[in-house]
Amino acid sequence: MSDLRELYQEVILDHNKRPRNFRVIDPASHHAEGFNPLCGDRLTVFIDVADGVIRDLAFQGQGCAISTASASLMTEALKGRPVAEVEPLFAKFHDLVTTDGPTPPGLGKLGVLAGVREFPSRVKCATLAWHALKAALDHRSAPVATE
Amino acid sequence: MSAPIVTPVPAAAFDVEAVRAQFPVLAQQIRGKHLVYLDSGASAQKPEVVVQAVADCYRGYYSNIHRGVHALSERSTTAFERAREQVARFVNAPSPREIVFLRSTTEAINLVANSFLEPQLGPDDEILVTEMEHHSNIVPWQLVADRYGAKVVAAPVTDRGELDLDGLTRLISGRTKLVAVTHVSNVLGTINPIADIVRLAHAQGVPVLVDGAQGVPHLAVDVQALGCDFYAFSAHKVYGPSGVGALWARAELLAAMPPYQGGGGMIRRVSFSGTTFADPPERFEAGTPDVAGVIGFGAAVEWTRALGLDAIAAHEHELTQYAMARLADIPGLRLIGTAADKAGVVSFVMDGVHPHDIGTILDGEGVAVRVGHHCAQPLMERFAVPATARASFGVYNTSADVDALAAALDKVRHWFG
Ligand SMILES: Cc1ncc(COP(=O)(O)O)c(C=O)c1O
Numbered sequence: 334m335s336d337l338r339e340l341y342q343e344v345i346l347d348h349n350k351r352p353r354n355f356r357v358i359d360p361a362s363h364h365a366e367g368f369n370p371l372c373g374d375r376l377t378v379f380i381d382v383a384d385g386v387i388r389d390l391a392f393q394g395q396g397c398a399i400s401t402a403s404a405s406l407m408t409e410a411l412k413g414r415p416v417a418e419v420e421p422l423f424a425k426f427h428d429l430v431t432t433d434g435p436t437p438p439g440l441g442k443l444g445v446l447a448g449v450r451e452f453p454s455r456v457k458c459a460t461l462a463w464h465a466l467k468a469a470l471d472h473r474s475a476p477v478a479t480e
Numbered sequence: 481m482s483a484p485i486v487t488p489v490p491a492a493a494f495d496v497e498a499v500r501a502q503f504p505v506l507a508q509q510i511r512g513k514h515l516v517y518l519d520s521g522a523s524a525q526k527p528e529v530v531v532q533a534v535a536d537c538y539r540g541y542y543s544n545i546h547r548g549v550h551a552l553s554e555r556s557t558t559a560f561e562r563a564r565e566q567v568a569r570f571v572n573a574p575s576p577r578e579i580v581f582l583r584s585t586t587e588a589i590n591l592v593a594n595s596f597l598e599p600q601l602g603p604d605d606e607i608l609v610t611e612m613e614h615h616s617n618i619v620p621w622q623l624v625a626d627r628y629g630a631k632v633v634a635a636p637v638t639d640r641g642e643l644d645l646d647g648l649t650r651l652i653s654g655r656t657k658l659v660a661v662t663h664v665s666n667v668l669g670t671i672n673p674i675a676d677i678v679r680l681a682h683a684q685g686v687p688v689l690v691d692g693a694q695g696v697p698h699l700a701v702d703v704q705a706l707g708c709d710f711y712a713f714s715a716h717k718v719y720g721p722s723g724v725g726a727l728w729a730r731a732e733l734l735a736a737m738p739p740y741q742g743g744g745g746m747i748r749r750v751s752f753s754g755t756t757f758a759d760p761p762e763r764f765e766a767g768t769p770d771v772a773g774v775i776g777f778g779a780a781v782e783w784t785r786a787l788g789l790d791a792i793a794a795h796e797h798e799l800t801q802y803a804m805a806r807l808a809d810i811p812g813l814r815l816i817g818t819a820a821d822k823a824g825v826v827s828f829v830m831d832g833v834h835p836h837d838i839g840t841i842l843d844g845e846g847v848a849v850r851v852g853h854h855c856a857q858p859l860m861e862r863f864a865v866p867a868t869a870r871a872s873f874g875v876y877n878t879s880a881d882v883d884a885l886a887a888a889l890d891k892v893r894h895w896f897g
Contacts, residue, residue: 336844372853374836374866398833
């Protein structure tokens with residue numbers, strides 16, 4: 334049961350129940366849809382960028398606790414940050430949920446998702462919002478799939 | 481765990497412990513808990529006799545078939561053709577020559593789409609399926625339909641998950657070239673009234689293909705009594721190896737169908753001025769088949785037949801009734817698929833918990849279920865759910881497995897409050 338407790342930490346259950354920034358931004362400078370065909374999770378990420386800074390970041394959709402909490406935590410982590418920080422933070426986050434080493438520094442609250450690494454089938458849930466965010470910033474309009 | 485409100489399945493004539501003992505894979509622990517395998521709908525486990533039949537072939541007499549004059553090739557060919565007889569008997573086909581060995585249900589349906597349907601398809605023609613089909617009984621039809629401006633239409637499903645026969649009847653017209661329907665829904669467990677559907681379709685001169693992937697593990701299948709024209713099924717869902725399946729089709733239909741794939745084994749004579757093809761079933765069996773897999777398929781259907789499909793159906797029926805009653809008592813749980821005539825498949829959703837999270841927490845308790853859209857996205861849309869959790873039963877499941885499922889679902893409730 335310890336792996337499960339590690340996966341479903343209080344913070345994750347809380348963000349699943351009460352996702353932060355769970356709304357539409359209209360107008361948004363960027364938005365994109367993410368879709369996980371394996372489990373049907375579907376969410377849309379909205380971003381408002383001005384002068385290279387993420388002024389606002391939000392999401393909406395339907396997903397499991399891991400994808401919902403991950404999206405919610407992502408919006409909190411990146412709101413008000415320079416767009417240039419997205420790539421390096423995603424790289425670190427990806428390491429966090431896929432590799433066994435120590436938690437990379439600088440992830441803050443996102444670190445609660447470390448438990449995902451013990452559940453390879455759930456990595457796609459944890460990264461869904463991030464893939465959508467990247468697609469939105471790249472102005473790719475077709476939904477991104479995690480498969 | 482709360483006390484069961486319903487009486488568990490009584491230890492009847494069906495000796496489930498003796499059956500379980502034949503499945504080596506079941507005797508293991510997952511994350512420190514006894515494995516409770518409730519995912520036979522995705523793929524069934526294999527009894528020792530099937531594992532042994534495959535191993536015996538490789539250890540004792542394996543060779544390519546229909547090609548050699550040497551002893552091993554003759555022995556392999558004999559065993560392969562014996563499997564054809566066994567599989568034919570299993571679905572009561574009039575002749576083993578009406579059994580085509582393929583990779584799967586999926587390949588069988590693609591074969592019918594390409595060799596039977598395509599040559600007669602024109603603009604505005606229709607293939608009638610149902611809302612409860614697996615993607616493998618939708619997409620192959622769409623692929624050929626798209627090439628000819630034809631279309632795939634779907635008969636409606638009721639809120640209980642039963643096929644709306646009036647709705648289906650209304651959709652059969654002069655444009656309908658084929659009705660393709662599942663015997664048993666892999667999500668709802670619904671057993672469709674195939675003989676009735678066949679009568680309705682045949683009355684209008686429309687042939688019927690039955691997707692039997694979930695039919696053969698749960699029901700005694702008699703293709704002659706069903707009256708259908710094609711019956712497609714996979715070995716792996718009926719306790720046989722993965723990667724092999726079969727198509728049963730009426731001899732006269734097979735005889736008129738052109739080859740699907742070209743290659744070795746399916747020809748009579750090849751020359752650059754023209755090639756002539758073997759008779760069915762070899763015409764549709766291009767290339768070296770999964771020899772040992774087919775032999776294992778034969779062993780699996782023999783084993784299943786010896787156990788008795790009626791006894792299996794009765795055992796699974798009791799389990800399903802028990803499971804539905806236990807699950808209905810869990811707060812916030814909703815069953816998807818409550819047809820009167822239902823095989824051992826129980827789908828459900830829970831308020832406030834995504835099926836994916838249900839699956840992970842159940843796995844932590846050693847309980848293996850499938851979560852997701854079950855390759856039936858149109859059906860998910862029909863029931864307005866993104867996904868479901870599904871427990872599916874096999875010959876080896878017990879009422880204790882259902883109790884373990886219910887207890888694990890209590891944990892889910894506890895975690896997700
Ligand atoms: C109803 C139904 N049809 C078709 C299939 C496809 O079977 P296979 O993957 O063996 O081709 C399945 C398997 O999941 C099924 O449940």
